[in-house]
Amino acid sequence: EAGVTQSPRYAVLQEGQAVSFWCDPISGHDTLYWYQQPRDQGPQLLVYFRDEAVIDNSQLPSDRFSAVRPKGTNSTLKIQSAKQGDTATYLCASSRDWGGRDEQYFGPGTRLTVL
Amino acid sequence: AQSVTQPDARVTVSEGASLQLRCKYSYFGTPYLFWYVQYPRQGLQLLLKYYPGDPVVQGVNGFEAEFSKSNSSFHLRKASVHWSDWAVYFCAVRRTGGYKVVFGSGTRLLVSP
Numbered sequence: 001e002a003g004v005t006q007s008p009r010y011a012v013l014q015e016g017q018a019v020s021f022w023c024d025p026i027s028g029h030d031t032l033y034w035y036q037q038p039r040d041q042g043p044q045l046l047v048y049f050r051d052e053a054v055i056d057n058s059q060l061p062s063d064r065f066s067a068v069r070p071k072g073t074n075s076t077l078k079i080q081s082a083k084q085g086d087t088a089t090y091l092c093a094s095s096r097d098w099g100g101r102d103e104q105y106f107g108p109g110t111r112l113t114v115l
Numbered sequence: 116a117q118s119v120t121q122p123d124a125r126v127t128v129s130e131g132a133s134l135q136l137r138c139k140y141s142y143f144g145t146p147y148l149f150w151y152v153q154y155p156r157q158g159l160q161l162l163l164k165y166y167p168g169d170p171v172v173q174g175v176n177g178f179e180a181e182f183s184k185s186n187s188s189f190h191l192r193k194a195s196v197h198w199s200d201w202a203v204y205f206c207a208v209r210r211t212g213g214y215k216v217v218f219g220s221g222t223r224l225l226v227s228p
Contacts, residue, residue, distance in 0.1 A: 004158070031214070042205050042218030043159070056215070091158055104216065106158035
């Protein structure tokens with residue numbers, strides 16, 4: 001079974017530039033998560049999908065960040081105008097709902113540096 | 116809201132020695148608890164998980180953890196550390212029936228020869 005894949009693995013931007021991250025979850029997994037992991041910190045949830053629907057995006061900076069999962073499979077996270085504070089690793093995870101006992105499987109992440 | 120504290124940012128252990136990484140959680144009720152490991156430039160991998168039941172949980176590669184409701188703790192243990200265990204370890208909590216997993220800040224494990 002293929003794991004969660006993400007691309008690109010690395011991105012370096014100037015402030016004000018836009019960037020998109022792509023995630024392909026494990027086949028059959030209906031839930032998908034995007035996390036932001038600043039250096040030397042734990043992951044922090046940004047947004048969560050069940051199929052194509054956004055369930056919780058309360059931690060997503062809505063003025064510059066957006067996330068979609070149009071067909072309930074792959075997902076894209078976009079930063080419209082990056083800031084230095086966005087420097088972090090962006091992790092995608094997926095799971096299959098087993099009545100609350102699902103496990104999240106993580107991709108390798110995209111390491112973003114904003115200069 | 117649930118939260119997790121990992122009081123040790125860095126722990127150094129000699130190869131072959133025993134290990135304990137500390138985790139304290141805050142949640143009103145009985146949560147689901149997890150330990151994840153992150154190797155350099157990789158995503159997180161699940162080591163073990165606790166769902167209400169037996170308080171001692173066995174994981175992969177000889178890791179185990181013990182849930183204590185009275186101490187609000189979920190410490191990770193290993194009897195004999197190997198150099199390949201050099202990584203960052205994250206404790207995480209999720210409320211029963213919920214979806215949001217809250218992670219601690221992580222403990223970096225260094226293994227000395």
